[in-house]
Amino acid sequence: MTTLDFAPRTRAVYGPGCFEELGRMAKELGFRRCLVVADPGVRDAGHMDRACRLLTDEGIHTFCFSEFDVNPDTHMVDAGRAFAKPHAIDSIIGLGGGSSMDCAKGINFVLTNGGNMKGYWGYGKAAKTMLPMIGVPTTAGTGAEAQSYALISDAETHVKMACGDPKAAFRVALLDPVLCLTAPAFVKATAGYDAISHAVETWVTTKRNPISQAFSREAWRLLERSFERVLSHGGDVEAMGGMLLGSHLAGLAIENSMLGATHACANPLTARYGIPHGVAIALLLRHVVAWNLAGVDGVYSELHRDLPQHLEELRRAAGLPRRLQDAGVQRADIPALAEAAAHQWTGRFNPRPFDAHGAREIYECAW
Ligand SMILES: [Fe+2]
Structure with missing residues (x-):
């Protein structure tokens, strides 16, 4: 095969x-x-x-x-x-x-x-x-x-x-x-965080391979070191270049490795509440990484020794909402959201087997 x-x-x-x-x-x-x-x-x-x-x-x-x-x-x-x-x-x-x-x-x-x-x-x-x-x-x-x-x-x-x-x-x-450079600050923050999630999710999917991981690794390196600079120095062409190349490489990683549970859980938030994609991703990514850690602990540590904590720092730097409740998500909706997340195609590639029960755990942690 x-x-x-x-x-x-x-x-x-x-x-x-x-x-x-x-x-x-x-x-x-x-x-x-x-x-x-x-x-x-x-x-x-x-x-x-x-x-x-x-x-x-x-x-x-x-x-x-x-x-x-x-x-x-x-x-x-x-x-x-x-x-x-x-x-x-x-x-x-x-x-x-x-x-x-x-x-x-x-x-x-x-x-x-x-x-x-x-x-x-x-x-x-x-x-x-x-x-x-x-x-x-x-x-x-x-x-x-x-x-x-x-x-x-x-x-x-x-x-x-x-x-x-x-x-x-x-x-x-x-x-x-x-x-x-002319994109609004909110767009730079949400699009940038989305690109970071692409590097992180592609790094660990069940479809990952040496080629996709080469793209994910370099995408992560470029994005992680450029993100805060782009947010604080709007006109920094070199940092913007790091973000643009990083997001392109992360796109190539997706093409060769697909995505995971963060995107599976984010899509229902956008469909139900109209939460922008990058905001939904920022609310969820660190919780999915923490939830996945049991299965792929050693793999994440190659990106950062405490990846969930570092992702939280990047979210804070971007000024994006911290919890689902801050973004208007109703706790009573979680079972229905989890059901929808379990049907997302991209969840199939998550390294820890992902279903409605897992989605519920992730949403509860993020709420
Ligand atoms: Fe995305």
């Missing part, structure tokens, strides 16, 4: 100011009619206009789509397809945080392969070729530009569907830390 199959699919280009290369790279890939998918915040910050200028300078026609929010759902993806179709686009750029990357991938699935997002839930369900894409992150967090999965919520049930295919990977990830 195959236990390891690693094929890098995305060219990563890093450097302060490398966003200027966008037009040239798009031309190199043969882009002529390009859909630019950028969330409203990124559009309002002026990044979308700059992207369009860089592309137009190379003779590329641009069509901009921003009708989606922080949790892209099936309706938003359908709206993106309806917008793109009459323009006969031949390429896509995802510009922004994880939501822009996910939405870009989602539109690519349904535009090229037809049907709706639900048909791509799982992995490898796109039969036809997909359009070439470039990913340009403006926050250091999800590492979605390194992954071939689109996370799209079902607009009716609010269930997050992970829809993946090797063809949905970006051709190029353009990593420019200068672009990330």
Whole structure:
């Protein structure tokens, strides 16, 4: 049985100011009619206009789509397809945080392969070729530009569907830390903590392997030493670069190792209470690590000798809420939340076997 199959699919280009290369790279890939998918915040910050200028300078026609929010759902993806179709686009750029990357991938699935997002839930369900894409992150967090999965919520049930295919990977990830400096402080804190959780969770999953662990280890090293600097010195390009590279490597780790119980327990908090993903993660991560310690004690200590305590210090530095009750979670809801967490696909890869009983223990500790 195959236990390891690693094929890098995305060219990563890093450097302060490398966003200027966008037009040239798009031309190199043969882009002529390009859909630019950028969330409203990124559009309002002026990044979308700059992207369009860089592309137009190379003779590329641009069509901009921003009708989606922080949790892209099936309706938003359908709206993106309806917008793109009459323009006969031949390429896509995802510009922004994880939501822009996910939405870009989602539109690519349904535009090229037809049907709706639900048909791509799982992995490898796109039969036809997909359009070439470039990913340009403006926050250091999800590492979605390194992954071939689109996370799209079902607009009716609010269930997050992970829809993946090797063809949905970006051709190029353009990593420019200068672009990330303008993100609001809250976004830097939540996205950064999410990236840290990706390094920590991928490090110990049942799917971990020498390649994913190389990504997790270096992601952790970069993120852990840059996080507090980014929070206290907003204009520190070098620290932002550490966060951006760290989140990209953590994204590669997810691609090769999946995630664990923290993400399984976080998703129901977002679905039920609208708690932002990074906040939900910060509320839970140290408790999941403590809960897992019995099974993988020696493995965590390679990252830090007292990992739960260190994660708590990082949470405090980010000013994120400490307990579930501070974030409005009702204790009476815990059994239902635990039931929902147990059904999350990602919980299957947690190193300590995870079920509704375990989820309840974790939520109780975090409450
Ligand atoms: Fe995450």
